[in-house]
Amino acid sequence: MPIRLENVGIAVRDIESAVGFFTDLGLTVLGRDTVSGEWADTAVGLDGNHVKIALLQTPDGHGRLELFEYIHPEAIENGPTRPNQIGMHPVAFSVDDIEQALKVAARHGCHPLRGVATYQDAYKLTYVRGPSGIIVMLAEQLKG
Missing domain, CATH: 3.10.180.10 (2,3-Dihydroxybiphenyl 1,2-Dioxygenase, domain 1)
Known part of the structure; x- marks a missing residue:
């Protein structure tokens, strides 16, 4: 199927x-x-x-x-989802320029949970707390 x-x-x-x-x-x-x-x-x-x-x-x-x-019915509020909490997250996006994407996110009051990391010289990535507490991953593939 x-x-x-x-x-x-x-x-x-x-x-x-x-x-x-x-x-x-x-x-x-x-x-x-x-x-x-x-x-x-x-x-x-x-x-x-x-x-x-x-x-x-x-x-x-x-x-x-x-x-x-x-x-x-009225929406049910929970505390902010943590990265290790059971459930669906993050919503992940590839971006061409992570710094530009973070500037856009910041205009909405959304900031990285900790910072921007580099994974095996292949990606720069971060988790951002988005609207309604959604965890959003932004990842930029590094050239090379």
């Missing part, structure tokens, strides 16, 4: 803030909507499901994020 990854969904506290962050990094909004109804309740497995959604795509056309902000 063929399978392919369609998108990664992320619940966010403020969809406008999250869309602003990811579009400034270079993603494009493919569409926006507000969804609810019996079909949404069934698909998600949550009664009264009512959300704002935005679908974004990376410039190469291969990666997609679906951001959603719950209108109902």
Whole structure:
């Protein structure tokens, strides 16, 4: 059976803030909507499901994020996800210039968890705490 990854969904506290962050990094909004109804309740497995959604795509056309902000039921807040916490993270992006990407992230109040590291002279990379506490990995492949 063929399978392919369609998108990664992320619940966010403020969809406008999250869309602003990811579009400034270079993603494009493919569409926006507000969804609810019996079909949404069934698909998600949550009664009264009512959300704002935005679908974004990376410039190469291969990666997609679906951001959603719950209108109902109320979103559940947790503490900031730690890198070693069980669950899905980070959302990882290749960038041409990590310093430029970090400047963009900083404009949104998003900064590295510790700093920028070099992995085997192949990549410069860092984890950034993005909007709604999302851990975002930025990686620049080094020439050579």
